[in-house]
Amino acid sequence: MARNLxxxxxxxxxxxxxxxxxxxxxxxxxxxxxxxxTTLSLRREGTQQRPAITFSGEP
Incomplete structure:
Protein backbone atom coordinates (compact mmCIF):
# COMPACT_ATOMS: atom_id res chain seq x y z
CA MET A 1 0.00 0.00 0.00
CA ALA A 2 2.86 2.41 0.72
CA ARG A 3 3.95 2.16 -2.90
CA ASN A 4 0.63 3.58 -4.13
CA LEU A 5 0.76 6.42 -1.60
CA THR A 38 -0.65 6.23 -19.60
CA THR A 39 -3.46 7.18 -17.18
CA LEU A 40 -3.81 10.47 -15.32
CA SER A 41 -6.10 10.33 -12.26
CA LEU A 42 -7.17 13.57 -10.63
CA ARG A 43 -9.42 14.32 -7.66
CA ARG A 44 -10.23 17.40 -5.68
CA GLU A 45 -9.19 17.13 -2.02
CA GLY A 46 -12.13 16.23 0.20
CA THR A 47 -14.05 14.40 -2.54
CA GLN A 48 -14.19 10.78 -3.65
CA GLN A 49 -14.84 11.36 -7.35
CA ARG A 50 -11.79 10.53 -9.42
CA PRO A 51 -11.96 11.18 -13.14
CA ALA A 52 -9.25 9.52 -15.19
CA ILE A 53 -7.86 10.39 -18.62
CA THR A 54 -6.18 7.55 -20.53
CA PHE A 55 -3.68 8.19 -23.31
CA SER A 56 -3.04 5.35 -25.73
CA GLY A 57 0.41 4.69 -27.12
CA GLU A 58 -1.02 4.28 -30.60
CA PRO A 59 -1.10 7.17 -33.11
Whole structure:
Protein backbone atom coordinates (compact mmCIF):
# COMPACT_ATOMS: atom_id res chain seq x y z
CA MET A 1 0.00 0.00 0.00
CA ALA A 2 2.86 2.41 0.72
CA ARG A 3 3.95 2.16 -2.90
CA ASN A 4 0.63 3.58 -4.13
CA LEU A 5 0.76 6.42 -1.60
CA UNK A 6 4.18 7.43 -2.92
CA UNK A 7 2.72 7.93 -6.39
CA UNK A 8 0.12 10.45 -5.22
CA UNK A 9 0.99 14.12 -5.70
CA UNK A 10 -0.70 17.27 -4.43
CA UNK A 11 -1.43 20.21 -6.74
CA UNK A 12 -2.37 23.50 -5.03
CA UNK A 13 -4.42 25.71 -7.34
CA UNK A 14 -5.26 28.55 -4.93
CA UNK A 15 -5.79 29.08 -1.18
CA UNK A 16 -9.05 27.10 -1.24
CA UNK A 17 -8.48 24.51 -3.96
CA UNK A 18 -6.09 21.57 -4.04
CA UNK A 19 -6.11 18.34 -6.03
CA UNK A 20 -4.49 14.94 -5.61
CA UNK A 21 -3.13 13.43 -8.81
CA UNK A 22 -1.18 10.45 -10.04
CA UNK A 23 0.12 9.10 -13.34
CA UNK A 24 0.42 5.41 -14.10
CA UNK A 25 1.94 3.75 -17.14
CA UNK A 26 1.02 0.25 -18.20
CA UNK A 27 2.04 -2.30 -20.81
CA UNK A 28 -0.09 -5.30 -21.73
CA UNK A 29 1.23 -7.99 -24.01
CA UNK A 30 -1.51 -9.56 -26.04
CA UNK A 31 -1.32 -12.26 -28.67
CA UNK A 32 -2.52 -9.90 -31.42
CA UNK A 33 -0.98 -6.55 -30.42
CA UNK A 34 0.79 -5.09 -27.41
CA UNK A 35 -0.94 -2.25 -25.57
CA UNK A 36 0.74 0.79 -23.98
CA UNK A 37 -1.27 3.28 -21.90
CA THR A 38 -0.65 6.23 -19.60
CA THR A 39 -3.46 7.18 -17.18
CA LEU A 40 -3.81 10.47 -15.32
CA SER A 41 -6.10 10.33 -12.26
CA LEU A 42 -7.17 13.57 -10.63
CA ARG A 43 -9.42 14.32 -7.66
CA ARG A 44 -10.23 17.40 -5.68
CA GLU A 45 -9.19 17.13 -2.02
CA GLY A 46 -12.13 16.23 0.20
CA THR A 47 -14.05 14.40 -2.54
CA GLN A 48 -14.19 10.78 -3.65
CA GLN A 49 -14.84 11.36 -7.35
CA ARG A 50 -11.79 10.53 -9.42
CA PRO A 51 -11.96 11.18 -13.14
CA ALA A 52 -9.25 9.52 -15.19
CA ILE A 53 -7.86 10.39 -18.62
CA THR A 54 -6.18 7.55 -20.53
CA PHE A 55 -3.68 8.19 -23.31
CA SER A 56 -3.04 5.35 -25.73
CA GLY A 57 0.41 4.69 -27.12
CA GLU A 58 -1.02 4.28 -30.60
CA PRO A 59 -1.10 7.17 -33.11
Missing amino acids: ERMRRLVIDAETACIWSVRHRHTRGAESPDCR
